[in-house]
Structures are given as structure tokens and as C-alpha cells.
Amino acid sequence: MRKTKWIFFIYLAMVGLFVAGVGISLSFTPLRDPHTLYVEELATLKSLDPAEASDEPSAALLGEVYECLYNYEYGVRPYALFPEVAAAMPEYSKDNREMTIRLRKGIRFYDPQKRVWPDGIGPEITARDVIYTFKRICDFNLASPIYSAVFQDQIVGLEDWWNYTKRVGPGGVDWDRPVTGFQIVDEHTIRLVMPQANPQMIYNLAAMWTGIVSRDAVNYWKRDFRLHPVGSGAYCVAEYLRDQRIILEANPVYRGRPDADEMIPGSDRMPHIKRVEYDFFQEEVPPWLLFTQGLFDLSGIPKESFGQAIRPGTGTLTPELAKKGIVLRKADEAATEYIGFNVQDPILGKNKPLRQAMSMAFDRDAYVANFWNGRGTPGIGPIPPGFPTYDPHEINPYAQFNLEAAREKLKEAERINGGPIPTLHILMRDADTLSRQMAENFVLQMGQIGVRVEPEFRDFARWLEMTDNRQTQLFDGGWLADYPDEQDFLQLFYGKNAPAMGVNSTAFVNREFDKLYERAAVMRDSPERRQLYMRMEKIVMDECPWLIVAYPKSYALHYDWVSGGHAMDYGYGFFQHWDLDEKLREKRLGER
């Protein structure tokens, strides 16, 4: 009994200590900095190394720290590139195979931890740094997921470099070894040499994957460089708690504007907001709660809370949120959601009327209303809004909901098939509730014309493998534009991308399309090229390798004490353009 009593009292003491600790901790609320923009991010970062940041969240964050040769003018439509680290737009050779790019002078790296350079201020960015950045992406030992998207087969001499790095291993690479296609002309001039003209290469030079890195920083941090970014952008990483929080602070040696040649004095200097704090979440409800409390300045709208935020049928903010000073910003996304038909499938491949019938049996308006809360535009063709060739009034008869016409088409399809259409299988890229509901909806819709469909559910990794290997009949998919050129979507139908692992997941091959594609591939933007694009799009609409579902719209919320924001599909380094009215925020939060 005595022993039991002692154990009991010790236990009580421990519980008491814990309760006391909790009581004390209630006063340890992390201080809110009045100069900080608080942002929530529903993602896990892959890496803070531009060469590894193939996911959007990592690239978006890195865009605040790193700079590329080019960037997109903020808030400008149509999208236009401007030279950022480059001094001017590239000079092309007569055959368009060579791009000569001059660099601005005086742009320096900054290391906030002052480990690479004693005072943190690094050397000026030179041609050597730019070429090192590019070569690094093409290093076998780094295994960058960006390599095949950006440079492979698109720069002369790259295969030799790749094989060389593979041969010598990670410690033996001589970074000054020349590569024919990556030339250092002088200290502030580089030249890229391509096997054939590639008008889209400039977009790669404006993508965060090619953010310019310092060789000194990489050599210092080695493998940990992915945790310690050292860039030349408007912000630097002051604190990084993995999977929790990143704090960005204004880069003291940033020149003040992305298109400036030298330091801009005074109040014109950007960034205006000196500190940005990102908190990372995997579930939507907790950050939503925190946003409605005013603890985050920006937010998306979780599906479950959509009714709380948006008035049904109007697409406008509810009075409760509007009263708090919350502002809604809507924008079309440069993306297309679709259902793909694997044209290698013996049933679907030879049966265009079947694909057309299924496309006409799909009610896009109801789908957008029921599954996207109205946040989308019913699809017409593969090219979404925002591109020059997109025409909202264009008629695609196979993208219009018409059950009668669909049933007529199905009769034609059954004649080609030699009988009723057997059960088809659709592969969904997730097994969550929403995917199951969407699949059920699709099954019901196709059932209206007598086509039986059975859904299969996989996680994204498995879905990716099965679509890569063309192991599906139908599959749900989506494509988000990487740059403002219709070629980014049209490559998804190009015959040479049809073999396994290529981006042409439907394995669609059409000789006329391919001829037009190859003609357009070496042309820069012009009315003639747009005509080619429009002809290609017509082929795709007619042949129906995709059932075009819809183009998503983004609904973003922010408090009215934040201003200067624009929806941007491309580009990076946006927060430097924003403003924060600290007094208004303090007043509003104090009133609550």
C-alpha cells in the first residue's frame, strides 16, 4: 500500500507538472510580427534546389529567392517576357539554332546564414554561374527530374556531358569542361547552341528550374544545398523548419526591381513587404480556420467550406466573410481537365464515333456545378482560356451535351465494333471520396447512352505508371500549362511522344497533325503559326482522343489589408510586388 501510495503521488506530481506546463505555455503564443505577410501552403516541399524543384509549390517558393535569365511581366496580359538576369532578349542566329544572351552586371548572390561568404554577400553573377547552373541540371549524379523536360536532346553536345558525369561520379566532375551547346562567350555573355530551332527554349530560361545558383554555395553545402538556398532574388530564407514553416526576409543586396540594372534607392525599392512566413499544412480545414481568424492573410477555399465562403448561384463572397474585409479574386487557370481515350486500345482506337458519342453524352455544365462548385468553364477544345487561339464562342459539336446525337453516334460505333460495346474501364488517379463520386457520375452519364463503364481507382503514382505504359482504356487526367504557348498542349498529341513514357498518354497518332506540328515547332509566334495551331486543334476536336471536361478557375481569398496581387499562371517572384497595410490589419484584428 505504501509503495502504491508513492507511485500514485509521483504520478500525480508528473500530471500536475504537465498541466502547469500547459498553463504556462498558453502565454507562449508565437509573437505575430506586424511587418509579416502570413501565408498558408497546402503542400509538402520537394526541395529548395531549383534543379530538383519539379513540383509547383517548391518552384513557387523558390521563385522568391532565385532569379532566372527571364521572367514574366507582373500582372500583364497577354503574358510577356522581360530580361531579368539577362540584359536583353536573346539574339538569334539566322537559322535560329543559336541564342546569344548578355547578362546584367552587378547582380549578386546573398547567403543569409553567412556561411558561404563571411558577410553573406556573394560575387556578381557571371556567365560562368549561368552555365554551371545549366550543366548541373544535366549532371547524371544529381539526377534532376527537370533534365529531360528542359535540356535533354535540345542542346548540342549534352549527351557527351551526361555520359562524362556518369563515368566520373559525383566527386570527379570538372565543371569547367566545355560543352558545345553551353558556351561562355565572355564574362557576361553566354550562347546556347541547339540541334534545331526551338522557339520554346526561352520559356525554359524563364522557369524556376533554371534559377541561377552559386557554385560556391553548392560546393559548401554539398548534398544539403537543397535545404540552404542561396539566390539573388528579392527574398532570402531566414528560417526553414522542414515540413512546418519557411520565413523569407527581404534580401539586403537585392537591386530593388527585377528589371533594374543597379540598386534602386529609396521607397521605390521592392520588396515592400519585408517578411513573409509560409506555414505548411496537409489538411484543408485547419488553415481555413486560421484564415477566418485573421491569422493568415491569404487562402484558398476548401471544398467543404465553399458554402461558408461563396453565396450559392452567385459566385460572390458571403456577407459574413465580406464583413471581415475578405476579398475574392477569381481567375481562369491555364489548365485543361479531360478524360483520355487510349487509342491503342482495340475497342476505342479504331472507333472514333464511340469516342465522339461518349464526349457528347457528358454533361460538362452539371459536372462543373456539382464537383467544382461552379469553379470552371465547360471545355471546348484542348487549349484553355488565356491563349491567343482560344475562342470561347467556338463550336465543338463533340463537346456539347447532346444525348440524342450521342445515341445516333453510338449506333455508328456499334456497327464499327460489330455489336454492342463491351464494358469499358476508366482509371481514376485517386481513390478519395471525390474521385469515387466523379467516377460514379461518369458511369451514370455513359449509362444514359448504353455504354457500360467500370471505374478502377489507384493512387497517383500507380496511375502515372499505368498511363505511362498505356495500360488503360480510359483515364482521368489534366494538364497545367508550363508556358504561354499552345505547343505545351499540342505536344500531348504529337506522334513522336506516343510511345510509352512519352507525354502523349493517349498514344494518339495522326499524320496530318504531326506534319503541322513539325512545321510549327521551328516557328516563332506569328499569325501563320497560330493558323497551324488552330488547324491542329480542329483535328484533335474531331478525332476526340480526349473527352474535354472543363477549364478550372481559381478562387483565392485575401484580406483587404493586402494589395497588389495578380493571378499569374507563369513567372515567379510575385510577393515583392505586394503591399501590406499594417495599420489596417492591426485595427481589424483588434476589433475582433
Place this chain on the structure above:
Amino acid sequence: MLAYIFRKLLLSIPILLGIVAVTFLLFCIVAPDPARVYAGKFKSEAQLQAIRHQLGTDVPKWRQFTNILTFHFANSSRYQESVWRLFARKAPVSLAIQVPAFFIELGLQLALALLVASKRGTILDYGVTFLSVVGLSVPAISLYLTMQWVFGGWLQWFPVAGWSAGFFYALHFAALPIIASIIAGLGYGVRFYRTVVLEEINADYVRTARAKGVGARETLFTHVLGNVLIPVLTNTVATLPLLFVGSLLLERLFQIPGFGNLLVDAIHAQDQPVVMFIVYVTSLLYLLMLIVTDVLYTLVDPRVTLR
């Protein structure tokens, strides 16, 4: 006893091998190529070869298996970091939630079980039993979300979610998940231990002690509690290794960057090294703790001998 322990250790080896082998085989059969997942939408064979080399998946499967058995895990394909480093970083966070929750919950379960068992048939007994059944029936996710809404969103006594470095800052974020975890686990424990205590209270030796004039409290704490400890040990000691893994759901909802959250991410991302690490290490610790439980029986109950 040593012979017993040695025998148990030997028997554990094929069990452990079996668990690891089955998990590894499942990954080989079901999981996609992690290189493709890492590469994303644009990929080439050359690039995949480089990624496989970095992930360590370009060696034969039998070599990968033996590496796992000798604790040479490949880097996490999701984080590109050593799984040991991930463990060192995340396990303390999980433990910071699980250890206080475990001990407070256990103490409360035992205390309530003893109380209601000794007051069997009274309103208190019925009331606590009813609440326990309600607690058992409510899904943990509903409880966690409700507590977030009420204490974080409405009353704003605690942060809704998140974590921070520093002892008191971490405790500030840990308080609500710990309380939620305790409440979620109370129902089952109270019901189970009440049954165990009742069995002992109805035993002959207790009736004899009471007949001899031993007080109710002394009977409970001196005679009954000691015999209740065996099922308590069985129920708790072997689950101690799982404290490192944390509660997957709790960490996910409260945004705790612990090992449970990592496991959920690893399963979603088909991150084989992390999943294999957790399966292997927790199975090993579990089997070891079963042996420890057997040894502890001999301390709790002198009648038990291990041969």
C-alpha cells in the same frame, strides 16, 4: 530465464524475416517504380537510370532486401534524405505528444476503472460506462475535428494546428493534440480495465480479505491492483514501440511533423525506404518488448517463472 529469453529471440527471427519479406514483396509487386514518381510528367530512360542510381533501386532485388535486413536503408525517395536522419528529426516530435498522452491516459483509465468497479451498480458506474461506450463509438477523426473547431476555432484557447521549436512553444501546440488523444483513448481503456478489475474484485481471495476485516480501499490498492497489473502490462508494454510512430490521424489533422505524418506521406508517395524502415524497426521493437513483457510478469507475479 536466460534460456527462455534466448529461445524467444530465436523464434522472433523467422517472424521478423517474414514480416519484412512480405512487406518487401508487396512493394515489389504492387508499388510503381519510384524513379518514375520522382521524375514526374517528363521522363526519359537516361534520366530514370540516373534517378534509380541515386535512389539505390538499380541494384538487384535480393541485394536491396539484404541491405534492409542489415539496416542499410536507401534514402527516402520523397525527401532525398537518410531515413535515420528523418527518424532522428521526427521521432522526438511524435514522442512529445505520445509519451505524456500515454501516461496520463493510462493513469486516468486505471483510476476510473478502479473507481467504477468498486462502485459497481451505482449511478456513477452506469454514467462512466455510458460515457465510455459513447467515447468508443465516436470516430477519432470526428472528435479531433470537433476539438479543433471548439477549442481552437471558437474559444481560441489553443492553436488549431501547427508546431514550433522551443519547449514551451512546442507545448503550446502540443496541448490540444495531447488532450484529444487522451479523450479518444479513455473509453476503450476504462471499459477494458473495469472488466479486469471486476474479475479480480469477485475473486475468492478478495472476499476472504473483506471477511477478515480488511478495508475496501486497502483491498483495492494492496490486493486487487497488483493482480490487475498483469493484463495492464500485456496491454501497454508491447505497444510502447508504437509511441515512436505516433498517431497517424492525430498528427495529420493537427499538422504535427512527427513520424506518423511521415508514414502517411510515405504511403501516399510510395516511399519504400521509409515504409520498410518503419515496418522493420517497429516490428523488431515490438517483438523485443513482448519478451520484456514476459520478464516483467515475473516481477509482478512471483508465481510466474520463465523456463
